[in-house]
Amino acid sequence: MGSRFSSDREAQAADEALKAELQGENEGTENSSWPKEIREAYAALEIPLGSDEATVKDAYRSMMQRYHPDKHHSQPERLGTANELTMALRGAYEKLLAFLKQRNRAKS
Secondary structure, X not given: OOOOOOOHHHHHHHHHHHHHHHOOOOOOOOOOOOOHHXXXXXXXXXXXXXXXXXXXXXXHHHHHHHHOHHHHOOOHHHHHHHHHHHHHHHHHXXXXXXXXXXXXXXXX
């Protein structure tokens, strides 16, 4: 199985950046008309604000393929982080799906 990263250091830096975003440490210039938890969920899945349900699902699947704990069982130092990230990703995914379904119902 390949990785999109050329080194463990690069992968670790990406892991730390994502973890920081999930914890809300990276407060960029964000559109304040979106609820904070929705902005954070889009950021956690690394997709633009307003992305549709198909994009959300694709991003979730892609991120889970990378961070799922089963992929890191041979690396105990990464297993804890993988568990935390997958729980956060799942929460972000569920929030976005609920938000998008509610928004679509309101438009109808």
